[in-house]
Amino acid sequence: xxxxxxxxxxxxxxxxxxxxxxxxxxxxxxxxxxxxxxxxxxxxxxxxxxxxxxxxxxxxxxxxxxxxxxxxxxxxxxxxxxxxxxxxxxxxxxxxxxxxxxxxxxxxxxxxxxxxxxxxxxxxxxxxxxxxxxxxxxxxxxxxxxxxxxxxxxxxxxxxxxxxxxxxxxxxxxxxxxxxxxxxxxxxxxxxxxxxxxxxxxxxxxxxxxxxxxxxxxxxxxxxxxxxxx
Numbered sequence: 150x151x152x153x154x155x156x157x158x159x160x161x162x163x164x165x166x167x168x169x170x171x172x173x174x175x176x177x178x179x180x181x182x183x184x185x186x187x188x189x190x191x192x193x194x195x196x197x198x199x200x201x202x203x204x205x206x207x208x209x210x211x212x213x214x215x216x217x218x219x220x221x222x223x224x225x226x227x228x229x230x231x232x233x234x235x236x237x238x239x240x241x242x243x244x245x246x247x248x249x250x251x252x253x254x255x256x257x258x259x260x261x262x263x264x265x266x267x268x269x270x271x272x273x274x275x276x277x278x279x280x281x282x283x284x285x286x287x288x289x290x291x292x293x294x295x296x297x298x299x300x301x302x303x304x305x306x307x308x309x310x311x312x313x314x315x316x317x318x319x320x321x322x323x324x325x326x327x328x329x330x331x332x333x334x335x336x337x338x339x340x341x342x343x344x345x346x347x348x349x350x351x352x353x354x355x356x357x358x359x360x361x362x363x364x365x366x367x368x369x370x371x372x373x374x375x376x377x378x379x
Contacts, residue, residue, distance in 0.1 A: 199304020199317075204261035205273035205296060205344060206320045207246070208328040209237060209280055211254040212291040230254060233290055240279050244272040249315055255328075259316050262303040270298045270347040274356070277338050278376050293337055295327030298344035320344075323371060326364035334375065342372035 211233060237256050241248050245266060249257045258276070261269030277294045284292050301318030323341060331339040342358040357377055361370040 199302045199306070201300055202262045202265075202303040202316070203269070203298070203300055204259055204303065204316060204320065205270040205298040205347075206301070206316065206324040207241075207258040207260070207273045207277055208293075208295045208324045209256050209258070209284075210293050210328050210332070212293060212332050229289060232287055233284070233292075236283050236287065237280065240276055240283060244276045244279075246272060246276055250313075257321070259303075262301070262316060263314060268349065270344055271349045271352045273298070274340060274345065274348050274352050277340065278355070281336065281338050281376075291332075291337070293328045293330075293332030293334075294339075295324045295329075295331050296338075296340035296344055297321075297324035297327060298341070298347055299323075319367075322367065323364065326367060327371070327373075329365065330362070330373075336375055336378070338375055340374045342374040345374045 211230075233254070234251060234256065237258075238248055241256075241258050245260065245264075247259045247263065249259050258273070260266055260273045260276075266272060273296050277296050281292070281294055284290050297320040299318065299320035301316040301320055303316045304314065305312045306315055306317070307313055327339045327341065331337055340356065345353055345356045345358070348356075355376055356374045359373045359375070361372050364371050
């Protein structure tokens, strides 16, 4: 029969093993759905539904990826995409954003959800400028970046068996359309002037506003803004 001391040591070892496994699973979960969403899911019972939030939304999309897929070796395309997303994740996390999802060759980034941020718009605009600068140093990569801000529905969307955290609303659509237009602009970045107006004064001073345009698929006009040349 095992001695009490041996049983205690075995129990402690098992507890430590379970704790390490729990940490590993939480880290794995965070890699797949984001640190903030993972923490929220662990802390409370995740359920379908959402809440209204004021957020900033950033899209970043590769230019010419379709051509690359048809002309380059698959391994080279994957390496390019991995390098692109590596830079995106690093810059976004540096400024407190949440990479909501990767869709092919683009990323949807949210500031202000699931974790509230009073400086959400400032963080998004700074991220846009830094992304454009850092990605311009990566050979073979050109991007378009769009930033919008406003009220969205943020929460878990899907079925009871499978759902994901995301944001739904007009700012998401506007940011996507701005990204399309930004691909044709010299600086590769466009934001709505409305979103810039919510940024800190120091960040607003780095942007200039331009004309009103009707973006594809939207009835409301959007006044464009872009960073001053640096």
